[in-house]
Structures are given as structure tokens and as C-alpha cells.
Amino acid sequence: MIKRKLILIMENKPGALVRVVGLFHQRGYNIESLHVDPVDDFSSYKFIEEKLETKFKENEISRLTIQTLVSDSLMRQILRQLNKLIDVIAVSNEETTYLKGVLLDENLL
Amino acid sequence: MHALHDEGVELIFGYPGGAALHIYDAIFRQDKINHILVRHEQGATHAADGYARATGKPGVVLVTSGPGATNAITGIATAFMDSIPMVVISGQVASHLIGTDAFQETDMIGVSRPVVKHSYTVFDAKDIPRIVKEAFYVATSGRPGPVVIDIPKDMTAPENLFDYIYPEKANIRSYNPPVNPDQNQIKRAVAEILSAKKPVIYAGGGAIASNAERELFQLNKILDAPVTNTLMGLGVYPATHERFLGMLGMHGTYQANMAMHNADLIIAIGARFDDRITNNPSKFSPGAKVIHLDVDHSSVSKIIEANIAIFGQVKNSLQAMIDLLNQSLDKYNKDDLKEWHLQIAQWKSLHGLNYEMYKDESDAHPILPQAVVQHVYNVTNGNAYVTSDVGQHQMFAAQYYHFDKPRRWINSGGLGTMGFGLPAAMGVKFAFPNEEVVCITGEGSIQMCIQELSTCLQYNLPIKIININNEALGMVKQWQDMNYGGRHSESTYQDSLPDFVKLAESYGHVGIKVEKNSDLKNALEKAFSMKDRLVFVDVYVDPAEHVYPMLVANNSLEDMWLSKDKKT
Numbered sequence A: 001m002i003k004r005k006l007i008l009i010m011e012n013k014p015g016a017l018v019r020v021v022g023l024f025h026q027r028g029y030n031i032e033s034l035h036v037d038p039v040d041d042f043s044s045y046k047f048i049e050e051k052l053e054t055k056f057k058e059n060e061i062s063r064l065t066i067q068t069l070v071s072d073s074l075m076r077q078i079l080r081q082l083n084k085l086i087d088v089i090a091v092s093n094e095e096t097t098y099l100k101g102v103l104l105d106e107n108l109l
Numbered sequence B: 001m002h003a004l005h006d007e008g009v010e011l012i013f014g015y016p017g018g019a020a021l022h023i024y025d026a027i028f029r030q031d032k033i034n035h036i037l038v039r040h041e042q043g044a045t046h047a048a049d050g051y052a053r054a055t056g057k058p059g060v061v062l063v064t065s066g067p068g069a070t071n072a073i074t075g076i077a078t079a080f081m082d083s084i085p086m087v088v089i090s091g092q093v094a095s096h097l098i099g100t101d102a103f104q105e106t107d108m109i110g111v112s113r114p115v116v117k118h119s120y121t122v123f124d125a126k127d128i129p130r131i132v133k134e135a136f137y138v139a140t141s142g143r144p145g146p147v148v149i150d151i152p153k154d155m156t157a158p159e160n161l162f163d164y165i166y167p168e169k170a171n172i173r174s175y176n177p178p179v180n181p182d183q184n185q186i187k188r189a190v191a192e193i194l195s196a197k198k199p200v201i202y203a204g205g206g207a208i209a210s211n212a213e214r215e216l217f218q219l220n221k222i223l224d225a226p227v228t229n230t231l232m233g234l235g236v237y238p239a240t241h242e243r244f245l246g247m248l249g250m251h252g253t254y255q256a257n258m259a260m261h262n263a264d265l266i267i268a269i270g271a272r273f274d275d276r277i278t279n280n281p282s283k284f285s286p287g288a289k290v291i292h293l294d295v296d297h298s299s300v301s302k303i304i305e306a307n308i309a310i311f312g313q314v315k316n317s318l319q320a321m322i323d324l325l326n327q328s329l330d331k332y333n334k335d336d337l338k339e340w341h342l343q344i345a346q347w348k349s350l351h352g353l354n355y356e357m358y359k360d361e362s363d364a365h366p367i368l369p370q371a372v373v374q375h376v377y378n379v380t381n382g383n384a385y386v387t388s389d390v391g392q393h394q395m396f397a398a399q400y401y402h403f404d405k406p407r408r409w410i411n412s413g414g415l416g417t418m419g420f421g422l423p424a425a426m427g428v429k430f431a432f433p434n435e436e437v438v439c440i441t442g443e444g445s446i447q448m449c450i451q452e453l454s455t456c457l458q459y460n461l462p463i464k465i466i467n468i469n470n471e472a473l474g475m476v477k478q479w480q481d482m483n484y485g486g487r488h489s490e491s492t493y494q495d496s497l498p499d500f501v502k503l504a505e506s507y508g509h510v511g512i513k514v515e516k517n518s519d520l521k522n523a524l525e526k527a528f529s530m531k532d533r534l535v536f537v538d539v540y541v542d543p544a545e546h547v548y549p550m551l552v553a554n555n556s557l558e559d560m561w562l563s564k565d566k567k568t
């Protein structure tokens, strides 16, 4: 078990945060710390805008930082489960980024 | 209502109440969508679910707030576990009352959250068309599942008018399920397949959800590999085909479990290596490589590591494999599998399904539950839609009714919901009024949604109910026999069962009681000859019978109980 940091970019919609937190609880993963910020500077997320052919507007997305204690194999499972949540746009740990329907640096195999 | 009609909805199962009254008034004042009034909201969800499983189209449910919504939860969870497309519209107290513990207020979004694919609250009536469009898109695409739309009462008030436009397409930027496979992975998979000596195709409910039966059949025309199905996958490969091994897992056939355990390559198609399949994952199929086709990233390498993962609609992934295999036919020789087939045939002859091997139908013996299923199979020519409940009868139905087509075997596999069978059969009958629909149930399960007999009368649904009556919660009792020294704690109720014949009659249907082997066939023939009546056939069977084979807990797939006193 090691401490890992996850970063999520998600739609700023009612219920979205509860779904993320609920998923940790439901699947038995532990949250060590959690931090949410609204995103107003989109410059680091150009690649998402390009991939998803969208344009982010003010107050539309938030950035969530979660610290969690997990094993490596569980890490991948958490990333995939989070990626599956419909309001989650992208999720990454230090090595992998899961962007809707696209796995960047997929190291599954 | 407009939005539902524009979405192509023909049928809604529901139950009215305060928070849904505006919607119900709109239902009254239109004639395009048929609303079916059930007798309990759980029945509505299972009926919509049965409709969805049989047709592949999403089931639609309408319930009121509070108790209406919470009654629907079991059915939503059932659909969620089996990835069934469903849209549930729940009324909610008016916006200004939310959060005040108003009459019949329940946080439906919160209560349902762990058992839905997604959910929506309507905060502005103008959003209704978009939300409905999105809900149906989410429910039916990718890995399907139930979606809840919670609508506060004021959002449906008749004076709340807006310019109605139904969107042509749902556009959700943060939702993009995979459709087509990665060609590189297909290449790797085909290379593995070409060199396998002991391959097994393991197909589950995902193959049915993706309507991949033709591709699967075509693939195996090339490969000629043995095929096993999960409980959820039955019918996606014809059960009467000589390469079919039967179901695998907890109560799978001897040959299916042995073949999986000894395989050198497992081709998993829309199946998720559930614990009822793998037994102890660390002892699962030690020599096999795994190719896993699925639409859901999170289902792959969750329990059993995949050597090759192929994401996309499994129908498309299979087609891609077929196309590539067709170019490599010179490198593949079916005869290389001869030894493997011989081995499997030997397993099959050693321990086929017990009843098929040792049947005895004289009146000196009580009726065996397996016999009931086998006779139902014969009388319906194997063509019926069969719904089931949960317990021994469900496993006997899965083992002895041989499904040659997908979407005909309709049961709650993931959640194991007793009470599913009857309302699910109603949903199927609404979808296919001219097809034979049979509910194979147990006297425990049927009592959990028995009130729907009244719905069947109202809408004239001539379903056939086959009650395999062992006067006990048989599956519980079996576990108690095997693991708890035969202490039948709270699993029997012989003296307090209703007279099911009278019960059926009191709901305006026909009841038939069967207690002797020599009456069984005639009774079933009589029941199925009454084309326009619901017939409840109450068959008293041997209460001591167990379901075998059964995996020995925490072991491999090779470790099975074959009968009460015989283990592999």
C-alpha cells in the first residue's frame, strides 16, 4: 500500500462530487484527503478540449485532488471506475491518464 | 410525455401518486404511449426489465416520490447488476419543498446512486427534452444500465410551458464508450488463437447486450472451439450445438468447468469473471492465457488478469477477429483440436447432468424438479421465453432448458432477486404477445411479487407459471445441508403455504396441482393448450433434491460436488 495522488477533471454539476466520493466508499477504497477547486484557467487542459472537441466555459469544470492509500493493481481499477463515471472528464495518477474513451500511456498489457 | 413519445417509447410500467399526478394526467390525455398499471413498483421495474431483456429496447418505469421511488430500488439494482437498459422516472416533491422532509420526500438520487449508471434531477422544465434524450442514450449505449430521472412536481405543472424541441442527438462530452476495437489488439488475439491447442470460448451477458450471437456463431464456424456460457449468456450460442459445453461456474456442467480449468486459451466475450464463475481466482485456470473482449474498461483485469484486452462493442470486436481470421485460414487447422474435443467428450460421458443420466419417472418416486423443467422444455419445443426467480428451480431451469436463441432466458443473475420472475414474464408477454412465456419459479420466490397476478388479469396476459414447489427455501436449505450440518434454520414453512390453485383462481386464473410423476406431462400439456389463459401449475417435487454439480468453495473449477456423496 502506498499513498497516491489522483487528479480528476470533472463537470461542475450537482451530484458529481457525491458520485466520486460514493464510489470510493462503495468499492471499499479509502480517501486520505480531498480537495476541490473550480477551474478558471483552462490553458493546461487544451489537450482535453482538443480530444473531446469541446470548449470549456467559466464555472463548467472543477479539479479534484484525492490522496488515497492503495496497491498498484487497485490503483488501475480505481482509475477505470472513476473514468466510467459520466461526469468525470479525465482522471490521472502519476503515470497514466484516462481521458474519456482514450487511455493515454495505457500500461495494461 | 412528448419527449418519451419522441424517443420511441411505446410502453411504460408504473404506479401513480401525488408527485407524479401531473404526468399521469398527461398520460390520460394522450393515446400514443401505453401505460401498464402494476400492483407494486417493484413489479413495474422487473416488468420493464423483462421487456428490455427480451427486446433489447430500454424498459421505462414511472413511479411517484417517497415510497413509490424506494419500492422501485430493488428492480433498479437488479437491472444494474445485469446491465439492462432502463429509464426510471420518479416524481419528487415540489422544488421549494426539497430538503424540508416534506410528505413523501425521499432523496431518490441519493438512495439510487450506487445502483444506477447515471441519474438526473430536473431543475428547469426546459431541460426535460435534453435530459430524456441523454438518459436514453446513457441507458442503452456502452455497457447498458438503469438511469433515474427525478422530477420535482412543479417541473411538470401544466402551467409550466416552454418551447418544446426534442434534440436529435445526445451530446455528452464526458461520456464516450468504446465502439470499435484496436486493430493491433485484434492482431495479437488472432495470433494467440492460431496457436492455441485447448481454447475455450466463454461468453456472457455482454455478448447478448451487444447482439453478437451471429458473430459468435460465425467465429466458431471457423474455430470449432468448445463454447461455454455464463448464467447470463445462455442462448447466445445454441445449447443444442455439439460444441456447446453447457453453463459454467457454481452450478455449471462438469465438462464446462473442467474445460475452463484445463484450457490453454480463454476467449472471454462480454463476461466479467464473477465469483460464481471463477471460484477461487488464485486457483482459476492455471495454464490459460486470457483474451478479454468487453465494452467496459473496468471489467477487464478486475479479477482475472487479461493477457490481451480488446475494448469496444463485442459485436464489432468479434467481426474484426473474423475478418482477420479469414485471411489466415491457411494457418488454422480445425483437426488440431481433435484431442481436446476427445478429452471433453470423455468428461461429458463421465459426469453429464445427473438427471439426464439417471432419470426415473415411476410413481414410486416423488417428482424430481429437473423432470419438471425437462417436460416444460419438451412441451414448448424449446422455443419459449423462460423467466425465472432465484433458487434451486432457477439453476434447474438454466441446466435443463436448452436455449438455442439469445434473449429467451430471462433471470436475475447478478443480484439474484426473488420475485423477479412473474413481473419479468409480464414484460416479455407485452413485448411478444404471440410467443409462449413461461415463468419457472419456486413457492418462495413467487410469493414475493404474487400481487402481479392481478395485473395479468387486467391486461389479459396468458403466461404459464410453473411453480416448482419443494415446500422450502430450497437453495438455502441445500447450503444448510452441505455446510451447516443439516440445520434448517428458518428455511421451511410446509404447513403455512397457500393453496396456490385457489390463489390463482381467486385472481381469475386457472390453477392445476400436480403431485405424481404420471400426471406431470398431461398437466403441462393441458396448461399449455389453454392459449388465452394464465395457468398456474403447482408441482410438488422432492424436497430433498439438491442442485449438482456444485463448486467446492474456495477451490478451483475442477473441484466439484457431483452428488450428495460424490466429489471430484
Ligand SMILES: Cc1ncc(C[n+]2csc(CCOP(=O)(O)OP(=O)(O)O)c2C)c(N)n1
Residues within 6 Å of the ligand: B389, B390, B391, B392, B393, B394, B416, B417, B418, B419, B441, B442, B443, B444, B445, B446, B468, B470, B472, B473, B474, B475, B476
Ligand atoms: C429477495 C431475496 N431474498 C432472499 C434471497 C436469498 N435466497 C436465495 S435462494 C432462496 C430460496 C428461494 O426459495 P424458492 O423460491 O422456493 O426456490 P427453491 O430454491 O426452493 O427452488 C433465498 C431465500 C434472495 N435471493 N432474494
Ligand SMILES: [Mg+2]
Residues within 6 Å of the ligand: B391, B442, B443, B444, B468, B469, B470, B471, B472, B473, B474
Ligand atoms: Mg422452494
